[in-house]
Amino acid sequence: MTHALLSLLVLGTYVNAHSWIEQLTVIAPNGTFIGEPGYARGNVLRTAPGFSDPTMVNLIPPNTQQNVTVVMPTTKMCKDTQDTYNQTKGSPRLQASAGAAVALRYQENGHVTLPQNQPGKPKNRGTIYVYGTTQPKKDETLLNVHGKWNREGTGGDGSGVLLSKQNFDDSRCYQINSGEISTTRQKEYPHQANQLMGADLWCQQDIQLPSNAPTGKPYTLYWVWDWPTLPGGDPTYPDGKQEIYTTCMDIDVVESPNSQTKSSFKYAVGQDLNSASIQSEFEDLENASDPQPAGSASSASLASAVSPASSTLSKDPTSASAGAPTSTYTVTMTETAAATTEWVTKTQVYYVCPQTATLS
Ligand SMILES: *[C@@H]1O[C@H](CO)[C@@H](O)[C@H](O)[C@H]1NC(C)=O
Ligand SMILES: *[C@@H]1O[C@H](CO)[C@@H](O)[C@H](O)[C@H]1NC(C)=O
Ligand SMILES: *[C@@H]1O[C@H](CO)[C@@H](O)[C@H](O)[C@H]1NC(C)=O
Ligand SMILES: *[C@@H]1O[C@H](CO)[C@@H](O)[C@H](O)[C@H]1NC(C)=O
Numbered sequence: 001m002t003h004a005l006l007s008l009l010v011l012g013t014y015v016n017a018h019s020w021i022e023q024l025t026v027i028a029p030n031g032t033f034i035g036e037p038g039y040a041r042g043n044v045l046r047t048a049p050g051f052s053d054p055t056m057v058n059l060i061p062p063n064t065q066q067n068v069t070v071v072m073p074t075t076k077m078c079k080d081t082q083d084t085y086n087q088t089k090g091s092p093r094l095q096a097s098a099g100a101a102v103a104l105r106y107q108e109n110g111h112v113t114l115p116q117n118q119p120g121k122p123k124n125r126g127t128i129y130v131y132g133t134t135q136p137k138k139d140e141t142l143l144n145v146h147g148k149w150n151r152e153g154t155g156g157d158g159s160g161v162l163l164s165k166q167n168f169d170d171s172r173c174y175q176i177n178s179g180e181i182s183t184t185r186q187k188e189y190p191h192q193a194n195q196l197m198g199a200d201l202w203c204q205q206d207i208q209l210p211s212n213a214p215t216g217k218p219y220t221l222y223w224v225w226d227w228p229t230l231p232g233g234d235p236t237y238p239d240g241k242q243e244i245y246t247t248c249m250d251i252d253v254v255e256s257p258n259s260q261t262k263s264s265f266k267y268a269v270g271q272d273l274n275s276a277s278i279q280s281e282f283e284d285l286e287n288a289s290d291p292q293p294a295g296s297a298s299s300a301s302l303a304s305a306v307s308p309a310s311s312t313l314s315k316d317p318t319s320a321s322a323g324a325p326t327s328t329y330t331v332t333m334t335e336t337a338a339a340t341t342e343w344v345t346k347t348q349v350y351y352v353c354p355q356t357a358t359l360s
Pocket of ligand 1: 028029030031032034268271272
């Protein structure tokens with residue numbers, strides 16, 4: 001078979017295949033997947049009768065829109081089968097405790113390992129976002145959430161938070177093909193083929209649930225894959241085009257005897273890749289500050305509370321030797337205590353010395 005014909009066949013196989021969250025799994029403090037997986041709203045398993053990609057793909061803007069280059073303000077976040085709570089038989093919700101680390105896994109479908117298949121796409125294969133809320137709305141729109149909700153919970157309408165943002169290419173995943181990216185990764189990240197993934201290695205986005213997500217209730221996640229065609233990248237769309245895919249899911253937040261805290265996170269290096277989170281993503285969770293609940297003290301208010309002290313002090317006051325303090329700044333911060341879901345208030349007092357200008 002000629003190389004050109006082979007490429008055509010490969011292209012034909014992948015051209016209509018897109019990505020969604022296949023599974024959610026709790027990650028143990030050592031970075032290993034544990035427990036039973038959970039699934040998106042309205043999930044149709046790949047093994048189910050009647051499955052085809054369109055049962056799970058949610059393309060925005062939809063192909064039916066008159067001008068397919070831009071997202072309309074009315075376009076909904078979720079696919080119609082995922083518009084509200086909807087678990088299908090054999091695809092239950094994930095059970096996870098507040099503060100748990102959770103892996104969202106998706107298949108790359110060649111979007112990572114065969115980048116030549118789609119012209120004009122960003123190098124990172126697009127950016128993926130996970131938004132979280134305890135107050136999901138049935139008719140939530142993409143534009144009410146995407147690019148609006150922030151880590152502090154102060155963005156947009158303030159009803160949710162941005163939990164995670166990363167490259168679609170998690171720098172490890174692959175599907176088996178003869179392209180250079182796939183063959184390199186097959187050698188670098190070997191694993192035993194299993195029933196779920198076959199010989200492929202699925203991509204993942206590892207997130208952490210807020211440590212104060214209310215127990216006994218579902219917590220909603222919106223996964224958004226933002227994969228635009230850049231201006232000049234594809235002659236069909238000279239000015240570029242928006243292309244976004246979403247998956248909407250809920251997690252049952254449950255009581256856990258050994259609730260997870262960042263302080264207990266320690267990634268076991270060299271573990272079986274069939275059940276391993278991604279070390280760098282997991283360590284990023286360990287090092288990131290807790291996501292804020294929507295509607296709580298914002299980092300903006302925190303920053304303005306802290307800035308008078310920190311902008312006035314040019315030296316740590318404890319190391320300044322001369323003089324009595326002339327003024328005192330009291331900084332009050334609200335934060336979550338690691339092992340509880342309570343918000344605690346801490347007060348710190350800073351003394352400012354008049355001599356700071358002469359210290360070197
Ligand atoms: C990580 O911890 C889980 C749960 O305690 C355990 O089942 C698993 O074997 C551990 N993984 C490794 C690589 O030690
Ligand atoms: C729930 O999901 C299934 C599978 O996608 C779909 O057939 C059904 O219509 C959905 N139900 C609702 C109320 O959206
Ligand atoms: C689609 O909308 C964009 C943004 O408003 C505009 O620049 C472009 O010309 C429109 N394309 C068509 C074919 O109407
Ligand atoms: C996270 O913090 C630990 C300890 O400070 C550090 O060793 C590690 O490199 C950090 N990881 C990342 C991904 O920044």
